[in-house]
Amino acid sequence: MYSTVLSGAIYGIDSYLVQVEVDMSSGLPCFAMVGSLGGEVKESGERVRIALKNMGIHLPPMHVAVNLSPADIKKEGTAFDLPIAAGLLCSMEKIRRSALQGILLLGELGLDGKVRPVKGVLPIIKKAHEAGIERCLIPEGNVREAGRIQGIKIVGVPSLSTAIEYLNTPPQRQDMVIAPFVEEEPLWMREDTEGKRKSLREGGDEPVPGEPDFCEIVGQESVKRAALIAAAGFHNLLIVGPPGSGKTMTARRLPSILPLLTGEEILEVSSIYSIAGLLDEDTPYISRRPFLNPHHTISPQALTGGGRIPRPGVISLSHRGVLFLDEMAEFKKQTLDLLRQPMEDRRVQIARSCGSFSYPADFMLVGASNPCPCGYYPDRNRCRCTPFEVRQYFSRISGPILDRLDIRIFAPQLKIGQLQGGEKGETSTSMRKKVTGARIRQQKRFEGTRLRFNVDLGAGDIEKYCPLGRKEKQLMEELFQSLGLSARAYHRMIKVARTIADVEGRDAIGREQLLEAACYYSGEEAGFGNERQ
Numbered sequence: 001m002y003s004t005v006l007s008g009a010i011y012g013i014d015s016y017l018v019q020v021e022v023d024m025s026s027g028l029p030c031f032a033m034v035g036s037l038g039g040e041v042k043e044s045g046e047r048v049r050i051a052l053k054n055m056g057i058h059l060p061p062m063h064v065a066v067n068l069s070p071a072d073i074k075k076e077g078t079a080f081d082l083p084i085a086a087g088l089l090c091s092m093e094k095i096r097r098s099a100l101q102g103i104l105l106l107g108e109l110g111l112d113g114k115v116r117p118v119k120g121v122l123p124i125i126k127k128a129h130e131a132g133i134e135r136c137l138i139p140e141g142n143v144r145e146a147g148r149i150q151g152i153k154i155v156g157v158p159s160l161s162t163a164i165e166y167l168n169t170p171p172q173r174q175d176m177v178i179a180p181f182v183e184e185e186p187l188w189m190r191e192d193t194e195g196k197r198k199s200l201r202e203g204g205d206e207p208v209p210g211e212p213d214f215c216e217i218v219g220q221e222s223v224k225r226a227a228l229i230a231a232a233g234f235h236n237l238l239i240v241g242p243p244g245s246g247k248t249m250t251a252r253r254l255p256s257i258l259p260l261l262t263g264e265e266i267l268e269v270s271s272i273y274s275i276a277g278l279l280d281e282d283t284p285y286i287s288r289r290p291f292l293n294p295h296h297t298i299s300p301q302a303l304t305g306g307g308r309i310p311r312p313g314v315i316s317l318s319h320r321g322v323l324f325l326d327e328m329a330e331f332k333k334q335t336l337d338l339l340r341q342p343m344e345d346r347r348v349q350i351a352r353s354c355g356s357f358s359y360p361a362d363f364m365l366v367g368a369s370n371p372c373p374c375g376y377y378p379d380r381n382r383c384r385c386t387p388f389e390v391r392q393y394f395s396r397i398s399g400p401i402l403d404r405l406d407i408r409i410f411a412p413q414l415k416i417g418q419l420q421g422g423e424k425g426e427t428s429t430s431m432r433k434k435v436t437g438a439r440i441r442q443q444k445r446f447e448g449t450r451l452r453f454n455v456d457l458g459a460g461d462i463e464k465y466c467p468l469g470r471k472e473k474q475l476m477e478e479l480f481q482s483l484g485l486s487a488r489a490y491h492r493m494i495k496v497a498r499t500i501a502d503v504e505g506r507d508a509i510g511r512e513q514l515l516e517a518a519c520y521y522s523g524e525e526a527g528f529g530n531e532r533q
Contacts, residue, residue: 002365003090003097006104006133007068008124009075010275012310012357015123017104017131019069020080022087028064035068038076038272038309047078048085051109052161059088069081076309080116080392082107082137085160086167099167104128107139113160117141117281122274125149126267133178137163143181145274148267153180211256211288212249215427219414220246226520228431231439232258233454236343236365236404238328241411243375247368250411251324254366255289256428257435258322265320272360276312290321291362294326296330310350310357315342318363323390328367333396340363343404367405369394379413406455406492407520438502454499462491466498466509467501479518493517 005020006415031045045066049059058458066084068075071426083105089095089391107115117366121142126149128136135153135184135330138146143156157163157180168176214224223239227250230237239247261269270285279285294303305313315323325331350357372390378383385393400410445465451457468476480490496517506513 001091001093003087003100005083005087005100006128006267007080007089007106008104008127009073009077009079010120010123012355013123013272013275013312013316013359015120015127016070016073018075018080019082020087020120021067021069022084022091023065023067024062024091025061025065029061031059031061031064031066033066033068035066035071036074037068038074039174039494040078041068041075041080042348044078044081044084047081047109050111051081051113052085052088054111055113055161057089057092057094060092064088066532067523069094078108078116079106079120079121079124081109082115082139082160082163085109086163089164095164095167095472097412099171100339102134104133104136105138105163106136106159107163108452109160113194114212115139115157115159115163119277120275121146122148122267122279122285123271125152125154126271128152129496137166141281144281145279147268148285155180182229186308209380211428212253213428214250214253214431215424217246217249217425218419219425220247220250220411221425223247223250223409223411224425224431226407227254228257228434229496229499229520230364230366230407231431231436231504232255232503234364234452235406235455235496235499236367238367238369238402238405238408239411240369240371240408241452242379245411245413247411248324248326251293251326251366251368252291253321253428254322254324254364255291257431258289259432259436259439261287261289266401268360269320272316274314276317278317284532290318291324292318292321293324293326296325296327296332298331300335300338304342304348305357305359306349308352310352314340315361315363316348316359319360320362321364323363323365325365325367326518328369329393329396331396334351336396336401337398337521340400340404365405369397373409403486403488403492406496409511409520434503437505438499441505454495454502457491457495457498459487459491462494466494468494470509472509472514475514479514483518483521486522488523493521 002023007018007020008015009018031049033042033045052059068080086095086100086105090097090100106118106121108118110116114385117139121138122145125136125146129149133152136146137155137157140156140158143154146154157166157178166174169177216426217224218299223246231254239250241247266285266287269290273279273286292314296525299322303314305311305316343365346362348359348361371377372383373393374383374385377385377390411499446452479485497513500513500516501509
């Protein structure tokens with residue numbers, strides 16, 4: 001007897017549908033599985049056989065062949081247990097053949113017949129919906145995750161026996177056995193005809209409970225201003241300062257001023273976390289901007305993604321959010337240089353013998369660093385580092401990486417008067433409104449183009465979207481000569497000035513915005529250049 005069951009799998013960041021073909025025929029009794037299988041998939045046969053035995057169902061002494069098609073793609077994971085079991089039962093005529101038409105099955109089987117959650121359910125269900133599949137039978141622990149996909153019936157089963165009962169029930173009565181999962185769409189998932197623009201406006205008006213607030217940071221107004229500009233234009237940010245000056249506090253509060261994720265972005269980010277196995281029943285999707293803070297000892301594979309069939313790394317998990325590198329100068333130079341291509345292309349390209357993989361990596365890089373090995377430069381009353389030691393400390397951060405950090409700011413040591421009598425600053429809610437307003441101005445400006453933020457502007461776009469007047473061009477000529485700007489630094493300064501103008505609600509870039517942007521460039525000198533002065 002021959003039967004086929006539809007399932008799905010993950011290949012890198014993409015998903016694809018898999019036909020599980022089962023054939024039972026007379027011959028030497030064996031259980032053979034083919035189709036370019038990984039170790040976990042090869043073990044499925046034994047899990048399925050024992051699970052069926054413990055339910056009182058014994059496989060007949062026949063030649064059993066299972067093929068997972070397409071056979072030229074390597075299969076990994078444990079999600080094929082349930083479809084293999086269903087295919088065997090169909091071949092044994094214990095499940096109706098018609099019940100397996102138009103339905104997708106996923107799930108890992110325990111030896112007692114329990115159906116356990118698996119990775120990568122969200123992108124597989126999305127692929128099934130695009131292929132016109134109407135119903136999916138998945139583990140009960142994955143239903144809230146899969147429920148993000150609208151227009152497809154999600155049925156969660158706790159055990160193999162329940163799945164058999166459901167499949168053997170006539171279609172018109174199946175919903176009485178297990179009702180499809182239905183969850184009311186949250187407010188932040190809804191979009192009107194303005195689409196993302198509405199979501200941005202809502203994100204600017206609604207405080208997110210439980211997040212750190214910028215008003216908790218006393219002083220450091222220039223650093224908070226730099227963080228606001230960086231968030232508005234999705235610019236990369238570097239904060240240099242002595243220990244305890246608020247660098248990490250500022251970075252951790254950046255997600256609180258970024259607009260909330262739109263419905264499309266939630267699916268995009270949640271799919272990455274689903275593939276990485278970081279979603280569970282309590283956290284079925286990612287609704288807030290990711291904030292990743294890897295330790296400086298992180299390996300290159302963990303940062304970019306790795307493995308025989310690569311899985312998403314930290315920079316892909318930071319997609320649409322913030323990647324924070326605390327003590328940036330302590331990271332290995334080779335590790336930091338891996339960020340150059342993702343920061344430019346917004347994607348990670350990984351080549352393996354089994355194929356080439358591309359992962360999204362549209363993140364905002366925020367770095368924090370001490371100005372010297374002891375941390376107290378340029379305070380010569382406390383710092384005893386030599387000029388050579390200061391230069392050597394930052395030599396791990398290469399010039400190309402520094403050139404991609406649009407905004408650099410120095411965070412000075414706080415005074416006792418600021419700590420004891422300092423007033424609370426601007427709240428994250430108020431700052432998010434400014435960021436949201438600047439983002440909406442950018443959306444209107446770049447409507448119909450590939451551009452989303454000012455940081456995406458290329459050299460050929462500067463003249464069109466960031467025109468300068470005669471006085472402004474003259475000022476940029478003076479800054480170019482006095483600061484020794486490169487062509488990339490020149491364009492970067494104009495893009496930052498464009499974002500400053502958007503935050504202030506101005507249509508044109510003025511001298512004030514250019515001078516402020518120049519301060520964010522020369523802010524590098526507080527940590528990198530004073531030894532040369």
